[in-house]
Amino acid sequence: MRFQDRQHAGRLLAARLAELRATERWDDPIVLALPRGGVPVAAEVARALDAPLDVLVVRKIGAPGEPEVGIGAIAGDDPPLFDRRALTILDITPDQLASDVARERTELHRRERLYRNSRPAPDLRGRTVVLVDDGLATGVTAHAALRRVRAEGPARLILAVPVCDARAGEEFRGDTDEFVCLQPHRYLHAVGVWYEDFRQVSDREVIDILGHQHAVS
Structure with a gap:
């Protein structure tokens, strides 16, 4: 269905x-x-x-050249969580994705501010x-x-x-x-x-x- x-x-x-x-x-x-x-x-x-x-708000970290293919993600200020199997297959390291993580972290915080409109995060x-x-x-x-x-x-x-x-x-x-x-x-x-x-x-x-x-x- x-x-x-x-x-x-x-x-x-x-x-x-x-x-x-x-x-x-x-x-x-x-x-x-x-x-x-x-x-x-x-x-x-x-x-x-x-x-x-x-x-x-969670942001996906996409594969190089294929941003829609998620190989990692971030939430809040937590360290990124990567699909280790995908990293191995693509032969890339977390350090090589540092700029992508930084960019997505900026977008994550922008969306948090936008969506909550100054409301605090819930306990x-x-x-x-x-x-x-x-x-x-x-x-x-x-x-x-x-x-x-x-x-x-x-x-x-x-x-x-x-x-x-x-x-x-x-x-x-x-x-x-x-x-x-x-x-x-x-x-x-x-x-x-x-x-x-x-x-x-x-x-x-x-x-x-x-x-x-x-x-x-």
Whole structure:
């Protein structure tokens, strides 16, 4: 089944998470979206769970000459997390990617300031954190995001996506307390294939969604 758009995927994901919540104890839940594509999905989840919505900005480090191929990622001021197997195959070292990391770190902080509009980052200690994206292919950005959230000391950490590569998804079983994927697929090469409408989400859309969620919370 293909999702109509990110909102449709978010509503279906929210229904699955609501079922999960009914069987478990969730302490002071909060939904964190990976922008930009994860924000419309997460907004539906936050609305259904009656939980606050915020963002966790993560930036992908692309392969030289192929920026869309993620071989690493950064979150916050954490050191970069690299796919060591990819580095070996490409015969490059982390030092050779230092300028790329610096550039993406600058963009990461720009987006944090833009999206939060002076709001402080949420305190995650002792809370149930539901980390949401619009899909999971290689998983390198999700790994960086999970590492960042785990360092904040949440009581429970849940990664939730509408669609994922089944092989990548299995890697997260040990990094999360719960991994929820509506549609795991073998050899998922592109998340957008599973959406009828997968248009790019703009900064303006992210700001508007977050502003609306904070206004009604």
